[in-house]
Amino acid sequence: VIGNPTVHRTGLVLYVLDLAAALGSPNVFSSASLDQMPKHLAVGEMFGDFYSMPVPDIERCDLLVIIGANPIASNASMWSVPDFRGKAEAMRARGGRIITIDPRLTETSRAADRHHHIRPGTDALMLAAIAHVLFDEGLVDLGRLAPHIDGVAKTEDAVHGFTPERVANRCGIAAADIRSLARDLAAAPRAAVYGRLGTCLQEHATTTSWLIDVLNTITGNLDEPGGAMFAKSAAFAGNTIGRDGTGEGVATGAYRSRVSGAPEVMNQFPLACLAEEIETPGDGQIRGLIMLASNAALSAPDGPRLERALDQLDVLVCLDIYLNETTRHADVIIPGPSPLEESH
Amino acid sequence: VFFSQFAHRNTARYSPPALVKDLAVPDDWETMIRLIGIVTGEGAEADLDALDDDLTRGLLDDLPAEHVDAVMTGLGAALASPRSVRLRRSTRWSRSTTP
Numbered sequence: 015v016i017g018n019p020t021v022h023r024t025g026l027v028l029y030v031l032d033l034a035a036a037l038g039s040p041n042v043f044s045s046a047s048l049d050q051m052p053k054h055l056a057v058g059e060m061f062g063d064f065y066s067m068p069v070p071d072i073e074r075c076d077l078l079v080i081i082g083a084n085p086i087a088s089n090a091s092m093w094s095v096p097d098f099r100g101k102a103e104a105m106r107a108r109g110g111r112i113i114t115i116d117p118r119l120t121e122t123s124r125a126a127d128r129h130h131h132i133r134p135g136t137d138a139l140m141l142a143a144i145a146h147v148l149f150d151e152g153l154v155d156l157g158r159l160a161p162h163i164d165g166v167a168k169t170e171d172a173v174h175g176f177t178p179e180r181v182a183n184r185c186g187i188a189a190a191d192i193r194s195l196a197r198d199l200a201a202a203p204r205a206a207v208y209g210r211l212g213t214c215l216q217e218h219a220t221t222t223s224w225l226i227d228v229l230n231t232i233t234g235n236l237d238e239p240g241g242a243m244f245a246k247s248a249a250f251a252g253n254t255i256g257r258d259g260t261g262e263g264v265a266t267g268a269y270r271s272r273v274s275g276a277p278e279v280m281n282q283f284p285l286a287c288l289a290e291e292i293e294t295p296g297d298g299q300i301r302g303l304i305m306l307a308s309n310a311a312l313s314a315p316d317g318p319r320l321e322r323a324l325d326q327l328d329v330l331v332c333l334d335i336y337l338n339e340t341t342r343h344a345d346v347i348i349p350g351p352s353p354l355e356e357s358h
Numbered sequence: 359v360f361f362s363q364f365a366h367r368n369t370a371r372y373s374p375p376a377l378v379k380d381l382a383v384p385d386d387w388e389t390m391i392r393l394i395g396i397v398t399g400e401g402a403e404a405d406l407d408a409l410d411d412d413l414t415r416g417l418l419d420d421l422p423a424e425h426v427d428a429v430m431t432g433l434g435a436a437l438a439s440p441r442s443v444r445l446r447r448s449t450r451w452s453r454s455t456t457p
Contacts, residue, residue: 021360025386029394032413036394065363072366094365247362248370304393333389350386355379357372 015288016044017308017334023356026306026333033304040269040278041291041300047284048313049211050092052219055279058264060227063252064280066244068230069093070206072101074240077202078112079195081137081226082212084120091210099125111202113195115140115187116212130195133186137209138218140185140192141225142176147196148232149173155200157234169228199233204240206230272298285314292323302329307350311339 020026034042046054058064070078072095083091085098095101102112102125112126115137123129132140148154149170156163178189185192199205209226213219227236235241246254252261267277273290276283283291288310292300303324311321317339324330324343332344341347362369379385384392388406394413395404414433418426 023386025388026390027360029387029390029413032416033390033394033397036398065360067364069364069366092364094361245363245365246368248368251363253363304397331393333386333393348389349383350389351375351379351383352377354377355375355383356386357374 015285015303015305015308015310016042016282017306017310018045018049019307020044022358023307023350023353024358025350025356030306033306034281037304040271040283041288042282043285043288043310044282045285045308045310045313046280046282047286048215048315050214051279051282051284052214053092053209053223055220055264055266056223056227058266060224061244061253062261062263064264065251066253067092068227068236068242068244069095070208071204071240071243072098072105072206075105075204075206076110076240077198077205078102078105078110079115079199079205079207080112080122080126081115081132081141081207081209082214083208083210084116084122085210086121086125088210093208093210102126111198113198130187130191133184134212135216135218136181136185137213137216138222138225139176139181140187141222141229142173143178143181143185143192144196144199145169145173145225145228145232146176147178147193148200148229150177151196151200153196153200154232155234156232157236157238159231159234159236163231166232169232199229199235204238205233205235206240206242208242272296285310286316288314289316289320289323292326301327303327303331305330305332305334305340305344307334308332309334309336309338309340311343 016030020030053067054064057067070093072078085093085095086102089096089098106112106127111128113128113130114120114123114126115130115132116123117132117134119129119131154166156166178192182189182192199207207226207229209223213222213226216222227242230236230242237243244253266279270277271283271287271291273294274287276287311317311324314320321339321343324340330344331346331348332341333348333350334341335349335352337347391406391409391413392402392404395406395409396402400409411430415426415430418429421429
């Protein structure tokens with residue numbers, strides 16, 4: 015089990031794949047399935063790499079739509095943007111607008127120009143309706159990327175019928191407001207749609223994540239200044255390796271989890287499947303577990319059930335600097351340096 | 359390495375540790391290689407540097423065999439301890455981890 019801090023620590027992240035390969039077990043889990051996995055899958059299918067994730071260019075953006083995210087509290091997630099509050103204030107001071115969509119009135123909503131309360135789990139409907147309006151009213155503009163974009167007609171077909179009037183009651187947002195969102199996105203010289211945790215933790219999360227970048231694409235804001243742009247990592251990133259226009263693409267479902275038959279995505283199963291893999295007898299039952307900086311007993315669904323399952327293991331090894339809900343069940347706790355004793 | 363792929367600016371920055379580590383606490387890379395040694399049957403007392411060289415060679419699988427030694431020699435200084443900076447082909451979850 016790979017806990018979130020693993021990817022923040024050089025010594026763990028550089029060896030975690032080696033350890034997984036050495037174990038030779040399909041049973042690899044991480045915090046990603048409690049967080050951003052639907053986004054990985056959506057961008058993987060769209061852009062060919064699980065990590066090629068467009069993020070808003072907030073400093074040049076005219077209209078920023080934030081869905082299921084609270085970057086004033088988080089400094090953004092899957093969008094590293096230090097001092098989000100300062101950048102949001104600067105954006106509005108130069109005439110930019112921020113619209114938030116969330117079931118909850120968040121700190122970010124309070125600092126926005128407009129907030130729409132949405133009924134939980136209905137984001138895909140609202141986004142499909144926005145896309146429908148863009149197609150229906152002839153507002154689609156692919157911009158300079160037009161020669162590189164496949165499937166526009168199929169997308170138009172897919173969202174056809176999702177009129178604002180049809181989804182308004184389900185979403186709890188007035189049809190006129192949904193239409194305005196579409197028209198505003200089309201009219202803004204530079205706009206970006208950003209979704210985060212709330213959009214990833216729901217039944218139709220992958221569709222929702224996909225639709226967010228569909229909107230960025232069909233409004234001509236993908237890979238444009240002030241729109242949703244791709245960061246270029248200094249090294250080792252999918253969009254900086256190899257020649258332009260080449261890449262392996264992504265594949266999922268090469269194998270499935272033993273009990274529920276969940277398909278692997280990024281060589282992992284959902285953390286929600288961990289307890290049943292420990293509890294259910296039979297060939298392939300998990301009898302030993304290594305947890306790297308993970309407090310899954312607190313963060314995974316049904317923590318008490320997972321805690322009981324951890325006690326059934328023959329061996330539980332935790333690499334952690336904390337004694338917590340998870341590590342207190344360990345046979346061995348291996349300490350590491352504190353974050354201040356690590357290079358970054 | 360992961361997070362610079364979602365950053366609003368393209369940056370590259372290295373920050374050394376702010377505090378000196380207690381020598382009794384193993385570095386993460388040491389623990390990880392030791393765990394790899396244990397699960398592959400090499401045992402808890404396996405030679406960490408030798409195992410790390412093996413892992414690094416594993417990353418060079420895609421190269422023609424005659425080039426691997428040359429790369430390993432070229433990496434000599436970088437591979438010397440401390441090994442917190444290693445050659446990584448990619449941060450992506452590669453198919454090579456598929457059981």
